[in-house]
Amino acid sequence: MSIVEKVKVARGDKKAEFVLKNCRIVNVFNSKIERADIAMEDGVIVGVGEYEGIKEVDALDRYVCPGFIDGHVHIESSMLTPPRFAKLVMPKGTTTVIEDPHEIANVCGLDGIDFMLKASEKIPLDVYVMLPSCVPSTEFENSGAVLLAKDLKKMKDRKNILGLGEVMNYPGVISCNKSVYEKLDLMREGIIDGHAPGVMGKRLNAYVTAGVMTDHECTRVEELEEKVSKGMYVHIREGSATRNLKDLIVGVTPENSNRILFCTDDKQPYDIEKEGHINYNVRLAIENGINPIMAIKMATINTAQCYGLKNKGAVAPGYDADLIILNDDLSEISIGEVFKKGQLVAKDGEALFDIETIEDSRVLNTVNIDNIDNITFDIPLKSSIVKVIQLIEHNILTKSVIRKVDVENNNFKYNSKLDILKLAVVERHKGTGNVGLGLVEGYGLKGGAVALTIAHDSHNIIVVGDNDEDMRVAIKELKRVNGGITICADGSVLQTLPLEVGGLMTNSSVEAVGNKVKEMAKIACEKGINPNIDPFLTLAFLALPVIPELKLTDCGLFNVDEFSFIDIEE
Structure with a gap:
């Protein structure tokens, strides 16, 4: 329909294609609730007021708000391909995401980004892409690809x-x-x-001067306040391993709230099923004292304005008809129906659309590692005083701590009375044979090993264990299934989730992935893994050498604050 015809509908001269009647509309511009109908043509809102439609649906005086927008997400971290991801999050009210595909790009380069773009073309979820800036994240590790500015230029348009x-x-x-x-x-x-954890003062001035506009790594209110004061947008993140909302939400005020967004960054499917997606961020913010309309604005119009999405984030003429009907009181954020461009796509937690499975040989068979039996996990030590990666619960930050460990035959010896385990990162892209070794405290595993091909951001194999045999069995299992997550004990595989797409994602159903991860989480609990950490995502982030303080890459133990490798011995 032409714009002239839409204007005629807006004037009320003719019936609208579709009208949602008797709504209590959340107006994100004046922060008021307005009782009105919503008239739509070709997936666009053309009027808010009293309208008649060729098709009419009665909202029954329920609240209607804009579809939620995830301001920063790695779809790969859901372990689902974009079509499967859409079926998972759209019933939660998410209608648009800002995706950074640097996980698959670190494995497959431009082919990985192209896969994500093409896989997102025929789904109702709007997927906007930020070209990965850090492939690899640093020069201190080996990834499956290196993307320079000349490479990104091929895709920027x-x-x-x-x-x-x-x-x-x-x-x-x-x-x-x-x-x-x-x-x-x-x-x-x-x-x-x-992405600037802890960066403040003149260093932050330099970072912003260079052109950086957002940050999702704040963990303290003081950091949020300073970054907003310097003109940045701040994403409040609530994912699986990183849960920053409760700590940061106390710093959100009516004066600065227009610069605050919500994101999930990395969230596993069973957490999305159990808690929700961006709707969970909104509900949690409300539970912690934020006005419901303010919280909804942080999930909608704020994100749209930050990313220049001119036709999203509001229930108003000219905006895409991405709408959520809430079931109950505004503070509950209970998702009833979800409309995408005027089409009903989800109701009462169920997706109402079909998807196609995307097959692409460019992102398969990505585990390239040989001579696994020759890998040594020995950590030579001249003394018993060593540097250890200490986990922080509900966070991907770590601490560098000094500990006394047992030494036997000039090598680290596991002591069951100490919660200190071997950690290894094994290069899996180019067959270099690189193995980085370190020690980790706070994971809690007893009697076995856990291994993943999800190891941010270069996604080599990361494995933790209390004995070398199970660590080796775990690596062999990941090679056998071409990537995934596995738990092993007593020389056997207890359970494995295959992730055949880049070693990061699968075309399996949401239900299959969720059930398998739940089963593996139960096993993790039985094996003593700390219940206050995500047993898999926490491990995955121990290889990310841009998150303080101490991390491990395939090249060795890395001090993020000093941005250099360090020796394990004090």
């Missing part, structure tokens, strides 16, 4: 590309690294996402 993904190499930004600035300069016409 593709449909739904909004800008540059999280610039994790914040030391490179602050120190004016040439390669980093080539990427910043390439994408200056778009949005540049940030």
